[in-house]
Structures are given as C-alpha cells and as structure tokens.
Amino acid sequence: MLLYFIITCISFFFFLNLNSLSFLKSFPSWTSENEMKHQVLSLKTFSKLFKNHFWIGLLCEIHTRMSMVRKSLSSRVENVEEIEDKLSLLDLPELILECILEKLPPSSLCQMAGICHSLRERCVSDYFWERHMKKKWGGVIGQAAYREWKWHVASNMGVGSLKHGKQSGLWMKIFSLLWPFQGMKLKVGDGNDSCNHRSSLPVEAVMNWYLAIETGRFWFPAQVYNRENGHLGFLLSCYDAELSYDSRTNTFLARYPSHGRREARECGIPWERIRAPPVDISPHDLHISNCLNDLHPGNHIEIQWRRKKEFPYGWWYGVVGHLESCNNNENHCRCHNSDSVMIEFNHYTPGSRWRQTSINRKDHREEGNEADGFYGGIRKIESLNEISIWKRMWPSKVLD
Numbered sequence: 443m444l445l446y447f448i449i450t451c452i453s454f455f456f457f458l459n460l461n462s463l464s465f466l467k468s469f470p471s472w473t474s475e476n477e478m479k480h481q482v483l484s485l486k487t488f489s490k491l492f493k494n495h496f497w498i499g500l501l502c503e504i505h506t507r508m509s510m511v512r513k514s515l516s517s518r519v520e521n522v523e524e525i526e527d528k529l530s531l532l533d534l535p536e537l538i539l540e541c542i543l544e545k546l547p548p549s550s551l552c553q554m555a556g557i558c559h560s561l562r563e564r565c566v567s568d569y570f571w572e573r574h575m576k577k578k579w580g581g582v583i584g585q586a587a588y589r590e591w592k593w594h595v596a597s598n599m600g601v602g603s604l605k606h607g608k609q610s611g612l613w614m615k616i617f618s619l620l621w622p623f624q625g626m627k628l629k630v631g632d633g634n635d636s637c638n639h640r641s642s643l644p645v646e647a648v649m650n651w652y653l654a655i656e657t658g659r660f661w662f663p664a665q666v667y668n669r670e671n672g673h674l675g676f677l678l679s680c681y682d683a684e685l686s687y688d689s690r691t692n693t694f695l696a697r698y699p700s701h702g703r704r705e706a707r708e709c710g711i712p713w714e715r716i717r718a719p720p721v722d723i724s725p726h727d728l729h730i731s732n733c734l735n736d737l738h739p740g741n742h743i744e745i746q747w748r749r750k751k752e753f754p755y756g757w758w759y760g761v762v763g764h765l766e767s768c769n770n771n772e773n774h775c776r777c778h779n780s781d782s783v784m785i786e787f788n789h790y791t792p793g794s795r796w797r798q799t800s801i802n803r804k805d806h807r808e809e810g811n812e813a814d815g816f817y818g819g820i821r822k823i824e825s826l827n828e829i830s831i832w833k834r835m836w837p838s839k840v841l842d
Contacts, residue, residue: 661685
C-alpha cells in the first residue's frame, strides 16, 4: 500500500507538467443501465460537462495512471491503449468521484444526474446542493424565504397525488429550463425501470429548491434597497418584497406590498440592491428594539417608518445625532444618558421636516402622525459591510 501511495503521488505531480489533453478519445454508446457501468465513459465527452477542464482532466489522468500501476503489479502491460479503453467513471475511488462532483457547477450536476441512476443518486444529494445554495443565494435568502419554501413543499406533499413519476417529470421540466447544452438529453426511467422509484427527486430536496429559484418559479420574500428604481420617496430605505430571479438577465423582479390602492412592481433589479431581511418579522409588525440603551451619537442605525398606519414598514438608514441641549463636545457629551435619542437623516437638507426625529429611549413605541408618518423599531448597525452598502446608496445630491 505504501508503494502504491508513493506511485500515485508521483503520477499526480508528473501530470502537472503535461501541456495538453490529447490522450482523450471518443465516446462509445451504451444501451442499458447495467451495461453502462462496465463500459467506457469517454474522457473527452466527460470533460465537456465541466467548466474547469484542467481539474477534471487532472483527476481522470490520475485515475488512469493508478489503473496502469495496479495492472503492472499483477502482469506486464504491453498495450497502454487497452488499459485506457477499459476505464469507467464509476470505477473511480469514491473519494475522487466526490471531489469531482464538488467542483461541478449546478448545470453540470444536472447533466451528470441524467447519465445513470447511480450518478443521479449522488448528484441530487443535499450535500452538494446546500453548498450551491449558500454560495449563490445565501445573501438574499433568509428565514422568511426558508419558511415559505417549507410551506410550499408541505402543500405539495399534502396533495397526495404527487407520485414518483410526476415528481420525476417536475424536476425534469425544471432541468429543461436550466439546460445549458441543448444537444444532450437527460434520461428518465420508464415504468419498467426498477430503480425509477428510488431515483425520483424528493420534493423537499435542496436541489429542487435551488432550481425553483434559479428558474424563477419560486417567489421568495426578501428586501430591496431604494425601491422602484431609486424613486425619490424611497432613497436610503429598504422595503420588503416578493422576488423572482431572471436567469436571462441575472436580475430580479419584485412585487411590493400595496400602499393603499397602489401596487408596484419593478424589474431588472441588480444583486447589489437585494438583501435577506436582517430581522425576521412581518413588515406590518413593530420591531422590538433591544439596542436603545446602547445608542450613542455617531452610531449607524436603521429605523422602521411608514406613511400611514395601514401601510407596511420600510427600514430607513440614519445616524444617532446630538440633542439640541448638547454642545457636540465629545468630552462633555451626555446625550447617551438622556431618555431621548435624536435620529438624523443627513441626506436631507438642514431644516427639512425629514431631517431628524426624536424617540423615547425608555418607553419606545410607534411614534408619529399622519403628516410626518410613523416611526417604529430601531436596529443598530454593527457591521461595517452593512454601513458601506448604505453609503454606496447615497444620493448624488442632498434632498429637500
């Protein structure tokens, strides 16, 4: 085993000096599931499934040379071509195969899932798709979106008519929308396939969730900065919305909660204007602030505000300012000892009715009126990244 390990390592570093993949050959046909496991999967065709040709070529070359070494220990190898022709993807050691699948983008995992049932069981694993979920959607998917998906799954499972064949048809339809290589088709087992029952994609699979978002089929709750394409009435705010992803433009479509009779939609929203809600509450509920006693002048905050009682809250960016009775001298400032907290919105001109507001630190609840709107809960912004995002949203000129 030690000799085998050393030879494998030498083979690995030897391949790093290779300058081409000219050894790859053509792809043979197969007719059935069981036969496929014993036949050759062409390295050339296999490498086309991957965006990183160097990586997959490297791993396949390692396995090729490992096979050559094993055979040389048992008998003399007279024809290297014969050895390479007997390679099968499923003959790869489990660890190497797992490393390959980890490097695949979602579209290639979908393609691999259509080759055979054995690969399908691996490629639809939550282990791989949870990584892709976190990498692509982690910044825009929060607890509310997760609950919405669970409700969607439960409603589908509760119908009771989603038989395995229908489930398979569902995820195959999703694949067809995502499919990057039109010349390749995903195999679906027929009614005589004994493995069809086991291979159907469960409705609750993470892969199903990923593809439902990717194809725009699943509308999920999130928040949008500067809603309605930076409308002056919403600058430096963040509002709840239902979002659908458009893979063709790599942007989002938003449906905002109605403000009275007014319903708004917005399309073409870029990623940088979307975030997962930092507080897991309904946009109509008052956030219970637990940071009021820690607020000092200069702190960055978000505060709930709505125009009317029946409207949903939005989160508005501001900073804690000094009280009028304070001389703004840091060494003598006692603002943090007062029951009142001054909130400033410095993107408005001094003297504007929107420039500042005062809230009660000790007995805070919704405050305001029909003329100036209603202020709700406060969350202190601790993250420098969050602060930088708000500053990037800053308007080009001061508002009245």
